[in-house]
Amino acid sequence: MASVSLQGISKVYPGDVYAVRDLDLEIRNGEFLVLVGPSGCGKSTTLRMVAGLENISSGTLKIGDRVVNDVHPRDRDIAMVFQNYALYPHMTVYDNMAFALKMRKVPKAKIAERVKWAAGMLGLESLLGRKPKALSGGQRQRVALGRAIVRQPAVFLFDEPLSNLDAKLRVETRAEIKRLHRELGTTTIYVTHDQEEAMTLGDRVVVMCDGWVRQADSPLNTYQHPADRFVAGFLGMPPMxxxxxxxxxxxxxxxxxxxxxxxxxxxxxxxxxxxxxxxxxxxxxxxxxxxxxxxxxxxxxxxxxxxxxxxxxxxxxxxxxxxxxxxxxxxxxxxxxxxxxxxxxxxxxxxxxxxxxxxxxxxxxxxxxxxxxxxxxxxxxxx
Ligand SMILES: Nc1ncnc2c1ncn2[C@@H]1O[C@H](COP(=O)(O)OP(=O)(O)OP(=O)(O)O)[C@@H](O)[C@H]1O
Ligand SMILES: [Mg+2]
Missing domain, CATH: 2.40.50.140 (Nucleic acid-binding proteins)
Known part of the structure; x- marks a missing residue:
């Protein structure tokens, strides 16, 4: 487990596209932090910089005490879950969950133990022999969660992991993610444009707009004491x-x-x-x-x-x-x-x-x- 520290982080894409601007955030060890904001506000870019999938234009990124700006994604001790599951279609659920551990040359018996543990956490035991195409959307997303937790990383990164699910499944899987966090206590950064997800999941909610942070606060405070008219109008449905x-x-x-x-x-x-x-x-x-x-x-x-x-x-x-x-x-x-x-x-x-x-x-x-x-x-x- 680890804290994550973003100090003056900016991302400029070619053509002077400022996706993230001078972002300061200290994420506590074990915290569940949600980045929320309208489309294009820089949520995914922020997450991808933490993951190492995107270069940081300026600023310092630390995971724990280590500056990781130039550390390869593989060596950052993070696991990321995406919207589209990104499962390997030709592999069984078991092999999908075991894959990252195999790549890291974890001994077979240890892999079996970890996959069994993760499958137990997520109620996937009876599905381990199936291929992804024989699973429902909700089951696929649980496998994607399982693949992230088997690695027992220091930090979980989620990018809109529920947006492909129907409304009922979204609420169920949301509760599952909350329970997992309570049980594992892993530092989590979670991106969504869904304010209800942000409010229900986050220990702290960071509201972004045009690459800027407008407010970083508890869900209740962002709702009851919005810092400005942007936050006030963004959180709450129908809007203020x-x-x-x-x-x-x-x-x-x-x-x-x-x-x-x-x-x-x-x-x-x-x-x-x-x-x-x-x-x-x-x-x-x-x-x-x-x-x-x-x-x-x-x-x-x-x-x-x-x-x-x-x-x-x-x-x-x-x-x-x-x-x-x-x-x-x-x-x-x-x-x-x-x-x-x-x-x-x-x-x-x-x-x-x-x-x-x-x-x-x-x-x-x-x-x-x-x-x-x-x-x-x-x-x-x-x-
Ligand atoms: N590879 C890229 N090249 C140029 N501009 C990019 C690139 N990726 C993202 N952007 C721009 O950076 C800004 C932030 O994008 P980002 O994907 O972080 O937004 P987001 O908050 O995740 O939005 P969404 O809710 O739609 O996923 C947008 O203006 C986007 O067009
Ligand atoms: Mg995005």
Missing amino acids: NFMDGQLEHDEGRLWFHGRDARLRLDGAPPEWLQGESQRQAVAGIRPESFELLDAGQNGDGRAIEATVQVVEPLGSTMDVYLQTTSGSRLVCRVPAAPLEEGKAVAARVLPEHIHIFEPNEQGDPKSPTYYGRNLSALQTASV
């Missing part, structure tokens, strides 16, 4: 609602004044109640922070008048897409109930977190202000 407006203070009270609502806010830092009485801001409200009332109710001054455009039932909850009187869009996730499209409603903001962001995207992309920093999470108050 953003409203442009002004913060105003008046007689010791703070208000957010948007086109559709004037919301009283509690919990502001004292300095927000001094100095200039107005400033531009963006309010962010999660879809689950609303409840729907009948039209005309003012909900203690916390309601936004709107019309139902689309209702998406999800079983116990439903997503309701609204258009406000000013023409803005709003999405709410509420308990499932009959609701007609075209109906007028009042969307009441629950007294939960409402995030206040800087209004502009500005400055150096490396700086936290680039996507509008999250200034504070406040509560809406009744008036």
Whole structure:
């Protein structure tokens, strides 16, 4: 087992394509770290540099205490699992799992012992004699996991290992990976663009955008305290609602004044109640922070008048897409109930977190202000 340290790591492909920019990350021994972000943000490139499949343009990469920038992938003591399993089609499950050990000249009896152990961990004992084409997608991915764990490497690297599986199998295999990590305690770096995977698996989640890290934090903190509007909008489905407006203070009270609502806010830092009485801001409200009332109710001054455009039932909850009187869009996730499209409603903001962001995207992309920093999470108050 080992820690992994990325210090000022960058990757520039020919043609000045900056895939990863000045990345600093310290991954603890035994940590499960998830890299998440939209397509093209540099996740795979980061992982491939750790694996040694891609040259590092600048920076220092350490596995344990050893600088490995120029160490061959074979000698880095890592095992990687890919999206497409990459099993050898002509070999049995047993031989697929044994292959890397054979190449390393591990004695036969030891190989048999390790393959048996890995097969036991993954429930593959009855499949050891089969070829990959006689396995389901989920079974193939378990074999790929088995092939990684037999080697007992210092670090596991996963690149979207579940994306070829159907939804149910994805959730099952995800739980399997989590259990394996708990039992083996191996340092893991896991790449996904699926935020649910990121949140459920990671001890820590690193949100990337355009080659930059926007936030590296616990899953709960990235969700409850997103560092900027990019992270706030990326994590959470449906995404957070953003409203442009002004913060105003008046007689010791703070208000957010948007086109559709004037919301009283509690919990502001004292300095927000001094100095200039107005400033531009963006309010962010999660879809689950609303409840729907009948039209005309003012909900203690916390309601936004709107019309139902689309209702998406999800079983116990439903997503309701609204258009406000000013023409803005709003999405709410509420308990499932009959609701007609075209109906007028009042969307009441629950007294939960409402995030206040800087209004502009500005400055150096490396700086936290680039996507509008999250200034504070406040509560809406009744008036
Ligand atoms: N071999 C290459 N040559 C040039 N540019 C590349 C190469 N590989 C990747 N890139 C570019 O580097 C950037 C990061 O790519 P990367 O594959 O790391 O993204 P990703 O976050 O893994 O995306 P995805 O979720 O789609 O897999 C992209 O802009 C991509 O086009
Ligand atoms: Mg990728």
